[in-house]
Amino acid sequence: MGKKARSPEGQTAASLACEATELSSRAPVFAPGSVWLVGAGPGDPGLLTLHALHALHEADVIVYDALVSKEVLALIPEGTARVIAGKRGGRPSPRQRDISVKLIELANQGKRVVRLKGGDPFVFGRGAEEALALVAAGIAFRVVPGLTAGLGGLEYAGIPLTHRDTNQAVTFITGHMAGGGLPDAVDWQALSRASPALVIYMGRRHITEIASRLIAAGRLGSDPVALIANATLPDQQVIETTLEKCAEAEKKLPPQVPVLIVVGKIVRLRAGLDWLGALEGRLLLADPLDVKRQSEAG
Ligand code: SAH
8 A cells, every 4th residue: 555645435635636626626716806705714724615725726815804824824825915904802903994995996906806704704704794895886796604713613622512411502602892892782691591502702801701791690600611712723722611710711821812712511521522632642531421420320
């Protein structure tokens, strides 16, 4: 047997790459004067879709967020124009309106414009607002979904979004409003009761407030919490903590990096499913919820 990498199905990596190229050659035509809103995924470039990769190669100009990882940006061909469109909590960033105006301007110059956004463009990413601005300006657009951080990031942390023994629902929440405060529209009381698993985006700045509202709404201070920083990137960091201790734990994370807050029993499954940790020697438990012991006792 040769030394080429083989997938479990016995296909060589080279033939997989050929298929990827073939798929990409059947990809939609990127018309000049149009905008593609493209999801860059949570960071690991391997999590980009083939459509996203195709878009990066076809674009004349790429307008990207601060959240897009340098690993993904490295896939942009040299010579393709890049425009940074900011947005990272705490730092000054261009106004949303200015970004939309820029996209319209570039499209009207006949460019193929990629608007590259971290995660998925339509999940807490203002992609819908930008798309509506394009509609108002009569500019053709396409959406290329990306893997949202609340999904891909949790999986790299070894936390499943659902498990039969822990939750039948999961809620994605934003912990931050455009104006900087905690969103008034989030009914923490109702969420606390109705959703066993909460995945909070942009919650870092208000973590103390979020934890105390959840406890006031009836969640236990001992409820498991995970803080996931730089999910899917080489410097990913995960802290397992509890609701009453999470605000303190947050301070141990580096400043200015994206963080997800996960609340609920799903976090306990990490003891069995931290596959990345296992690759570095962590011993995984086959029954992290102690279901067997509990059923024997019952
Ligand atoms: N559209 C993006 C979310 C944008 S909101 C998506 O679908 O993922 C920005 C928030 O997303 C950050 O504050 C953080 O909570 C979360 N986030 C995005 N990428 C992340 C990453 N690699 N690690 C941890 N959190 C991330």
